[in-house]
Amino acid sequence: MIDYSKYDTTPAVPEASSMIETFRAIGYSIEAAVADIIDNSISAGAKNIWVSFDWLGSQTWLSVKDDGCGMNNNELVQAMRPGSKNPLDDRSIKDLGRFGLGLKTASFSQCRKLSVISKKDNFKAVYWTWDLDFVNETGKWELIRYLPENKFGTEIDKLNSGTIVIWNDIDRLVKNFHSEDKKALEKFLLIMEQVKKHLAMVFHRFLENGKVKIYLQDRLVEAWNPFLIHESATQGFPDEPLQNGKVTVKGYVLPHRSKISEEKYKNAEGPKGWNEQQGFYIYRNERLLLAGDWLGLFRKEEHYKLARIQVDIPNSLDAEWQIDIKKSVARPPLVLRDQLKAYAGQIRNQAVEVYRHKGKSVRPLPGQKFVPLWIDHKRGDKWFYKINRENPIIEKIKKQASSDPDKAVELLIRFIEETIPTKSIYIKEASEEDALGKPFEGVDQEPIRKAMKQMYDKLIGEGKSDEKAKSIIFNIEPFNLFPHFFDFIT
Ligand SMILES: Nc1ncnc2c1ncn2[C@@H]1O[C@H](COP(=O)(O)OP(=O)(O)O)[C@@H](O)[C@H]1O
Ligand SMILES: [Mg+2]
Structure with a gap:
């Protein structure tokens, strides 16, 4: 241990303007930033959360209002401080926060003015604003008592308790946009649509169990469940406890596209599309952190797109899982990787089966054995395909060969040409390099x-x-x- 009393010290206080600009570079997407603000509302016990915006070109503002517990003046000032809580502190099991930074970093990643107005039950509403231009000018870590519009004051007074977070001067989104510019508005609305999809996904478990309602421009956001649990053709696998039961994994193989309606299939593709959405879904306290990621254990391939695996972790494992500030990265501890890989392997195998077969043929009739024409098999470590000699077509052609050999050969060739199992071959080739054998490889030549x-x-x-x-x-x-x-x- 160092005996600190023996040494001289000097203050080295962070330089306000450069530090606060640095917060801007953490690299949040707009949807991740809004989700981080909503995390705070949920942690504050909100039942209703309203995300609203007013299109005013470059003056457009965006707000997140909640009816959570709210804050008094001291609490609000503390909340506005960067690093308002120690990341090493234990958190309540329902708390979605960690670093004491989200409110600030998420906001500054998008805007130059962050105002918060809040009201605790039996308290008067209080508000403070971080204005990056003011901090730049003064070089001081100081809030200003400024509210961009009075209407937020009226709105908060309608609630017993609650908070409104307001983003103004959203330069990362609407800089140089003119309010009359139709194209700019369209672009903005498209981004808001993306935000909505993201919220529907990230908070789907809260929305589903009715604990929380989220509104975007007063329209209720409907949950998007990645696992299609209400579809009878969805295959749910038994869940498996890991890390002494603190972590749970549960795999799903989604229905083949032929088994659900066009509309459901389209909806199930999620914000990023079918291929991107395959993989692990990591939830921390029921809030989705990572949506469709094989965690570096596998590659994303078209034929595994029906595999989605739910992983539940508690916030007490944040450090081990390396949860980042944006809550968009999670890395399982090394000891878990093999177990996750093994579990996912089973789900992926089943997903390939569904992808390959279910769409192609009708289900075999009960009591009737399915007779394939092509059979894949391994010689050594290479895959080969052979024609099933017992397939009735082959037997019929054989008989025909004695009376009309030309026609029989032609018919045989036609059947081979038309039924080459291209999908299966493609999958084998894509899953492992050099998977397929060459002609007469490993047999008598x-x-x-x-x-x-x-x-x-x-x-x-x-x-x-x-x-x-x-x-x-x-x-x-x-x-x-x-x-x-x-x-x-x-
Ligand atoms: N909407 C809100 N309602 C009540 N308290 C809030 C709200 N937003 C933020 N806070 C308070 O501000 C603190 C800091 O928030 P934040 O910077 O997001 O960090 P973290 O969520 O990691 O604690 C929170 O821990 C909470 O005490
Ligand atoms: Mg937070």
């Missing part, structure tokens, strides 16, 4: 050599030179893959 030899003898018989005969053969697939036989056929 005599039939190839024999065919080459017969052709060679025929060409020589027709008067071709050795060189000419070989060059003809070399240009015929698949003989070109077997140049080493050239030495043996002469």
Whole structure:
């Protein structure tokens, strides 16, 4: 231990204007920033949360109002302080915060003026504003008692308790926008639509269990559940407790697109689309942090897109899971990675099955065995495909061959051409490199050599030179893959 009393000290206070500008660079998206503000409302026990905006071009403001417990003057000033709580402190199990920064960093990532007006039950409403221009000018960590519009005062007085967070001068979103510019408005509305989708997803469990209602411009936001739990064709897997039961995983394989309506399928794709939304969904205290991410354990592939896995962690594991300020990163502890990988492996396998088969054929009738035409099988570590000799079509063609061989061969070729299992081949090739075998790899290659030899003898018989005969053969697939036989056929 250092004996601090032995040493001189000097203050090294953060420089206000540069520090506060640095907060702007944490890299929140608008939707993540709004979600972080809503986290505070939920932690404050809000039942209703209203996200509102007023389109005024570059003067557009956005507010988040809640009917939570609110704050008195001291509490509000404390809340406005960067680092208002120690990240190492224990938090109530319902608290969605961590670093004591979200309100400030999320707001400054979007705007230059953050005003908060708040009212605690039996208190008068209080308000304070962080104005980055003022901080820049004075170089001081000082709030101003400023409210951009009086109407927020009237609004808060209608609540017993609650808080309104107001963003003004939203330069990251509407800088240089003119209020009459239709295109700019369209762009802005599109972004708000994205925000809505994000909130519907991130807070879906709160919205579903009725604990919280979120409104965007007074329209109720409806929950978006990633797992389609109400669809009968969805396969839910048993949940598995990890990390001494503190973490729970539960996998789902979503229905094949042929099993649900077009509209439901479209809705299920979520904010980022079917392919992007596959993977783990990590919830911290029921709030979604990460939506569709294989955590570096697998790659996202089209044929795994029906796999989505719910992972629940408590906020007491924040440090171990490396939750970041934006609450958009989570990394499982090393000890868990193998377990998550094993669990996810099962879900992914089933997801591929559903993706491959269910859309192609009707379900086999009960009591009737399904007869494939193609069978995939492994020789060594490579995949091959063979035609099922017992398929009735093959048996029929065989019979036909004695009376009309030409027609039988043509029919056989047609069936092969039309039914090549391209999807299955593609999946194998995409899942592991070099998964597919080459012709006659790992088996007796005599039939190839024999065919080459017969052709060679025929060409020589027709008067071709050795060189000419070989060059003809070399240009015929698949003989070109077997140049080493050239030495043996002469
Ligand atoms: N809407 C709100 N209602 C009541 N209290 C709030 C609200 N927003 C913020 N606070 C208070 O301000 C504190 C700081 O918020 P924030 O900067 O987001 O950090 P954190 O959420 O990590 O604590 C919160 O812990 C809470 O005490
Ligand atoms: Mg917070």
